[in-house]
Amino acid sequence: MNRRALPVFRLLTRNLSSKKYNPKFDFEADPDVAKHLIDGSYKPRRHPGTLDVRTVSLPDQLKEAVAVVLQDYPEKNVQKDAQVLNRYLWSRHAALEPEEVKMRHHEVREKIKMKDNIDPDSPDIPQEERQQLLDSLQSKVYERIKKEAYNWQALQYDTYKSVLYLAARLAPDFAALVQIMSDIKKRDPGYTPLTMLDFGSGVGSSMWAADHVWPHICREVVCVDSSSDMNDLADRLLRGGDPDKPRLVREGGTFFKQFLPLSNLLKYDLVVSSRSLFEIPNMNMRLRTIDVLWQKTSGYLVLVEAGTNEGYRLVQEARDYLLELSRKAQEEGESNPKGYVFAPCPHDNFCPRFFDGSNIPCNFEVHYKPLPLGKNKRTQREIFTYVVFKRGKREISAEKQWSRLVEDPLCRKKHLVCRVCTPSGTLREVTATKRRHSAECYKLVRYSRWGDLLPVQLSEVSDPSNVITQDSDEQSEPQEWIQNRNPI
Template structure:
């Protein structure tokens, strides 16, 4: 089992990893009784079962698409789209900056490798001073060259007016699609939730605000958008004005506020707090965890974190997820305010099993969307993203927190059976093989009509033969990683 050095500085221990319940057979489940009954009486069709979380192909709202067109129409279309694609590729390939100890460790490794390749040892007493100086200078030059080649050199993206336009052309549609997909699930599973206030950290061009207003139209009365780039804030404001900076704000029912700095105080809380594609822009782990701490304290109901669906993005999401969960158990005085659980996508609060499965693949999800093309028709594209939605309060297995397994890879439809690759409430990855003979017609139909990212509405049963005697998941305090944020 390989543990990436990216997380080693913060992983002190993972307790009870060997005691998590694991189902012994791949047939050890049955369709949820309510879902089964709804299919039998015809009130719900299999393709629209309760676990379906897909939203189809996501289109930009007409007002946003027109505003983007009005904003970008004066730019040369071909060159802007080419530059936008380059920016998108750069954002996709982003890595978090190396910590200081990681960087020094890498230098030592590179230096040791170069030393082994040297024909003459500069420290030998037989080497003259002049030659020793040249050899040491040569070694230093080789180390620098090797480090430039092998080490990711992080720097924040600085946005000017043109780069903000590039972001609109290249990232507006996929960013909106992933946020729309995530918030549509929140609305479906928690129909009584209706956010009155929004805080968006790293708001960019205001994509989260548009997604919230389209999922809960007319509800959000206050949106606070925080981005360190004044140019991005100006672009977000211009999009709200339909692409004309002289027009009044007509597209939102509530107040909209743009800021460049995140307020430290936790006095004001927001119904939904979002950080989308922003953690990569922070200079080190301490800054990231400090930011997550502030955002979690400002959250009254939901905290939504989204990053690119790469290994690097997935690791930042896991870092933030486990830190926020740990914070909720560290202080008895603040537990009522900081305790929370994973609402989506994980059906558990334990350490992510994907990190230890040896596949070196991220836990990510896919959304289909229609790219922005200056008002012209465009083919459907797909975007991969990693995310977590954290909800304040204790976890329970009823209502919006039902602990059905999450389908984390596309199901495999084979002759007379379907393999659903899931993450379960026991904190394990489990392949659930569905056949009509063993599980019934309804369960088989559900499996054929489920997709990557859906919840699989089955109950895992007969856990008396599992490695753990309890059918309940281990207490999250026993499975969270400990942090050293000094």
């Protein structure tokens, strides 16, 4: 072929490839939302899918109560020890199951035997020598396991450690719960939680968050925490930091318990478990606890954990268990099925994050103002993973089936790229351009953020991976996502 003809040939092949059906671009703005954008009823920055929570600050009454509590302790010591506790909580893993422990011991034992080239079970070894070799092998296995395996221990919160938890976790936990509850309020404006159960209540972050999102609504809150010192501290915050003062902050009744009531007679409109699943020693107990919490739920069940791979795994464990309960209820023909996933997933299928190969958990972020400890008073970011279950059956016609943004959109020249979790239970990368889409559709993507619902209608595709050659000016960059969002 003539060399001069090569550029023309490449241009022709490029034009032909660009005309292929490309699901990355095949979507359009929700007609109702687009209509409101055109007539000015909606602003692109505040479209119906936004979370409306950007930076969360603690209520003034709560900050004043915290200041009264912390004045009894040296500020530098509290700040330093709180950072140590926070790092430990972020590195926390669930306890190994007995089967995992046995398997780990067997693997380590075989590796050591192969490395030392000695088999204590060999019939050629005398009995006395065999016993010495077995003792030596057992000692080596124990030392190796101690270094490699995670040594889970239940956390015991005394008075000082409860104060450290207050300093380290009150503001970020409160912010994450405010964002989750605000999403519930926006999408279900008729919902008013009159009663609430908080399992693993700690210093009462969930109670304060509920009162912040639904002011003067919740009439009864039951806080369950195994630490009596933690319950005393949460009660002290309700009294403005002074244990001798009456409770003047909340209008409703507040009750503190150390054990979760097993009776299912009492139901609560809102049940919350925030960063408590790691403190349960095994999977069977976790699932039994989830079952009890779900049986006590008449409205919404909210489960929140750290946005690490381990936190994501525990939340998905609970999610899959509750979905299995719902599937069994439907198979048995119950008139009122158990429930469905309200958030963040727009579907009840398996989480596609397990299969995308990125090793990145499905997590979200919220910005918050920290407690004024030390010199660092700038806005900080909390990463969390969660799931919200709602009682009843998902009504497709009554609820907008929009996709959820699981990454911040990438803004590139002439195009925007974003990754969404779709109502069909798949991850998709969609690209918005001014040339291929309407101005309203482009603005919706432009002003959406990580965690928002994207009010667009996606086409159905047979290949969820969306791996198709694109034009050079509209090339997506999936590798940059992986570089920007390393697993925590």
